[in-house]
Amino acid sequence: MKKLVITGYRGNELGIFDTNHPGIKIIKTAIEDRLLRMIEEGLEWVLISGQQGVEVWAAEVVLSLKKQGHSVKLSITPPFADFTERLKPEKQAEFQQLRLAADFYQPLTSGGYQGAWQFQERDKFLIRNSEGTLIIYDEEQPASPQFFLKLIHDYRERQPTYYIEQVNSYDLNDTAEQLKWKEGEENGY
Template sequence: MLALKNAIEQSILDGVDWIISGGQLGTEQWALKAASKLKEQYPDEFQTAMMLPFAEFGNQWSETNQLAFNQAKTTVDFAANVSDKPYRSPEQLRNYQEFMLTHTDQAILLYDLESPGKPKYDYERIVKFADSHEYPFRLITFDDLQETAEEYQENLNNSLQDS
């Protein structure tokens, strides 16, 4: 989460005034958690939003995951559904992707090109959108995560040695 927090913080320093994420477990909720912590440091610089692709999003999750989702939702300044209907078709997910691209100025994506998974569809759509729009995006790769972890460990070791 440190690499994601660092990328979000750099965006705030560059003047971003909204951090918008989805509510998926993992990276999307981590982004909102990181942004929430950054609000302590930058209380007036930005706001947060959780945009969901459809109504009743996350209802099928376990109680523990729903609790984490609801907790993340309470930390944002704004939350809404792109579609007001429960999930019915993949078209809602495509509409959600389009909404996110057309209502944001840039993207940060935790993604490894060598190990494509579900984020592959978002990555491909972002790249296609950026081909015809001014839309910068930053990838945080697994190499970036490894580098951040090594830097963190080195700083921790140096801190312990200084004590």
């Protein structure tokens, strides 16, 4: 697999409103662990739409891996040009930094929000232009990623080789336990 979409919950859907929330480290670690394996297997591109939450955290992981010397590229394709217009100024600045650091950036449509169809077309575009998806989503906690997941399952009926890796709350709990264990070892416990 050369191109992978990463998506999942928005921060507010997880109750994460602060950039120092401990849950972010857990999610980023889960993403990094999976990306390292996939990069070893030939992954070249990570595709996101730039949505706040899992996608932004995934972009930060990709950029960190690039700084460490891994050959992976970041593509950001928001649904429309004024995608960050309604965000707080600090979130707009954060997104601009990601945009500048990305290897590819191109909004799907020009101008501002025109309708929900833009989000649907964004999702279809990302799926068509990738070979798999890593999605941070748990069906026991329904939220906006359910629509992307449904599109993936529909697409997979026509393209059965399309790869899906879903990270749920149990997987994140395992990652949290591993982090605690690793930190305990580093502190001599």
